[in-house]
Amino acid sequence: MVGIGPGARNEISQRALDALKNSETIVGYKLYVDLVKDIIGTKQVIATAMRKEIERVEIAIQEALSGKTVSIISSGDPGVYGMAGLVLEVIAQKNIELSLEIISGIPAANAAAAVLGAPLMHDYAVISLSDLLTPWETIEKRVKCAAEADYVIVLYNPKSAQREWQIEKTAHIIRQHKPPTTPVGIVKDASRENESVIITTLDKMISCPIDMTTVIIIGNSTTFRYRNYMITKRGYHV
């Protein structure tokens, strides 16, 4: 289970590169496989469509059981809404014996933070707004609690063509606990070719372009904007 980080070639770890080079079969979502195409070369590649996660895992496990060394790719970190958990869930459920390795990558949240400045310098909550696999009530409660306790809040999967109201509802809940002037960073494709970075405020975030691969970071009560940086204070007397 290999994390390729945010996408830029020079942000992948050597450990991940070596795993890809030493694998006979590479399994992944097409977009992520394409990001490392030149490393993979002529290896066997099994690229599946989006939302075919279980299929992808079952193919990878079949290949591995046939004796091959297999890499299953996640963007960011495979342990953060990635493939690591699903592989382990299937292995646990079927009680399969396989030699496994989980190779971290820089998570999307941290890659987004780095292009914004330093918004995650204090306690933060990471929440996916996708209610395909999680009841909305659970998500809503987590958003409310994180806002109440003055966490910096990171939102994954904020919006898609089929999910439009969730981000509006989320912004509404957060506004009941954080001031409208709270800095908000909106990052798309951090460290990839089409990187886009917006720093705005809580009351204006909803009118910014947001889609499925956008990461949104909402500051805590100490977060401030300075030039093009979003900075959360650590508590030092500077």
Add this chain to the structure above:
Amino acid sequence: MVGIGPGARNEISQRALDALKNSETIVGYKLYVDLVKDIIGTKQVIATAMRKEIERVEIAIQEALSGKTVSIISSGDPGVYGMAGLVLEVIAQKNIELSLEIISGIPAANAAAAVLGAPLMHDYAVISLSDLLTPWETIEKRVKCAAEADYVIVLYNPKSAQREWQIEKTAHIIRQHKPPTTPVGIVKDASRENESVIITTLDKMISCPIDMTTVIIIGNSTTFRYRNYMITKRGYHV
């Protein structure tokens, strides 16, 4: 501001390695500088003691203002309780003009998760238990809210020689919201030479060895243990 990740050489990104190689001066806490000693070679190294963070930042800025290319090192990610925020705070406060680059590393939380299996597969809250820079009431409220909303909880800086009761109080609060059998992972020095990994349960965590550089991950209501893996369910029908 360069993140060197959890510590293993092959988990550092090429971007971080290049930054270190292209710097004239390296500034950092001695332990972290030592982790990359062979890359640094004969460059000027300014290693300071622990808790001298502001001094470190001021030295780095002075060096940079004198025209040098300077790397200031953080273990893990410089944007997570690391040096990135402090550098930006000082620069904002003094309104200093400098060309800056923030280079992410794999955060300690994610490195710990990878050696445990996949505990961060669903929404998670990252909390530092150090009350040196943060009022205890703020920390306590965040712990309570995270436990109430069924987050996976990551604890940084859980305990030191001077701070012993905080982790006990934290475990007590969490036990009021999560069952005693909740899986807990305790990781020290993930991917370094002395790596130690324990999987236990919420009611027993306090009796395990815990210190300042330990990362603790407490599961949510779906987290289970399978062999030596701690796995949080993503919500798929496996």
